[in-house]
Amino acid sequence: MSYISDLSQSQEYLSFRSSVPLKRVVVDTDNTKGWRIYDCGPKKVKCPLICLPPVSGxxxxxFKQALALSAKGIRVISAEAPVYWNVKEWCEGFRKLLDYLEVVKVHIFGASLGGYLAQKFAEYTVKCPRVASLILCNTFTDTAIFNNHESAAIFWMLPGLVLKRMIMSNFGSAKVDPEMVEAIDFMVERLESLPQTELASRLTLNCLKGYVEAHKLADLPITVIDVFDEYALSNAVREELxxxxxxxxxxxxxxxxxxxxLSRCSEVNLHLQIHLRQFDDSDLSSSDRPLINRC
Known part of the structure; x- marks a missing residue:
């Protein structure tokens, strides 16, 4: 990495990394590919919250969600996929990951590409549902918004530096506060750590022609978390969602x-708790604590 961000040197992040092990879970026949996960909170919970990152993450x-929510008895799993080149492969790999974790259903918090893939997985498993609910953050339902369908076929051959510059061009240049600067620096650091094949596969998933058949998800409890300042997607994309x-x-x-x-973790964590609270005292609870003990 070219530099170390302040956030990655914070006591909160260092505490997370020292207390929560990174696990590599191989679920496909290709033993070279493994999901990377952090699993926080009570393992006896069988309907956890799974967090899926954007292209750059x-x-x-x-880590801020994992630490804060697990302290309240909520099981939080943050999952990073290996290289997949189409959405169906990704969905099948994610289904195998859930089988490995021995969880029947999950709540998914997805950001940008993570949110799109969360919707596609709910659609993929609609006949045998594996998704209890969705929390979608700064995400989309149709890859047409990127106008990159043709480019998706050549991402695999582009140098990593080119791919990173493409992604960083969407990070925004407007005036931001210190918390947002920290978040951007941290995400740039994470982006720098990703190898070319992983970046290429994520951008391919992001831009391959596809859309969510939202009518199949009509009965799912969904919360949409949006920001009203500048971010990579347009207002038209938000309205379509x-x-x-x-x-x-x-x-x-x-x-x-x-x-x-990262930049507004307290607010996001509160909305996650509010969303999950509707499942308290049911088989779909993400927590092992009785309702009376929770704030």
């Missing part, structure tokens, strides 16, 4: 940029 970007899920609960953040789970 690694599994540890959700609202139209696809007219019954979704909307959690608006005044600011937060592309990475509110």
């Amino acid at each position: 690694t599994a540890d970007i959700f 609202y139209k696809c899920y007219p019954n979704a609960k909307l959690a608006h953040l005044k600011t937060g940029g592309n990475f509110p789970y």
Whole structure:
């Protein structure tokens, strides 16, 4: 890496890395590919919250959610996929990961590409549901918004430096506060750690022609977390998401940029708790604590 961000040297992050082991889980026949996960909270919970990162993120970007929510008895798993070149392969790999973890259903918190893949997985397993609910952050339902369908076929051959520059061009240049600067620096650091093949595969998933058949998810409890300042996607994309899920609960953040789970972690964590609270005292609870003990 070219530099070390302040956030990766913070006591909170260092505490996370020292207390929560990074696990590599191989679920495919190709033993060279493994999911990287951090599993926090009570392992007896069988309907955890799983966090899926954007193109530029690694599994540890959700450390603020993992620490805060697991302290309240919620099981939080942050998952980073190996190289997959199409959405169906990714969904099948994720299904195998859930089987390995011995969880029947999960709540998914997905950011950007992670949110899109969460929706596609819910659609993929609609006949045998594996998704209890969705929390979608700064995400989309149709890859047409990127106007990169043709480019998706050549990402695999582009140098890593070119791919990183493509991604960083969407990080924004508007005036931001110190928390957002820290978040951007941390995400740049994570991006620098990703090898070319992983970046290429993620960008391919992000830009391959595809869309979510939202009507198949009509019965899922969904919360949409959005920011109202500058971020990589347009207002039209946000409005399209609202139209696809007219019954979704909307959690608006005044600011937060592309990475509110880092820059506005307290607000995001609160919305995650509110969303998960509706499943308390049911088989779909993400916590092992009785409702009376929770704030």
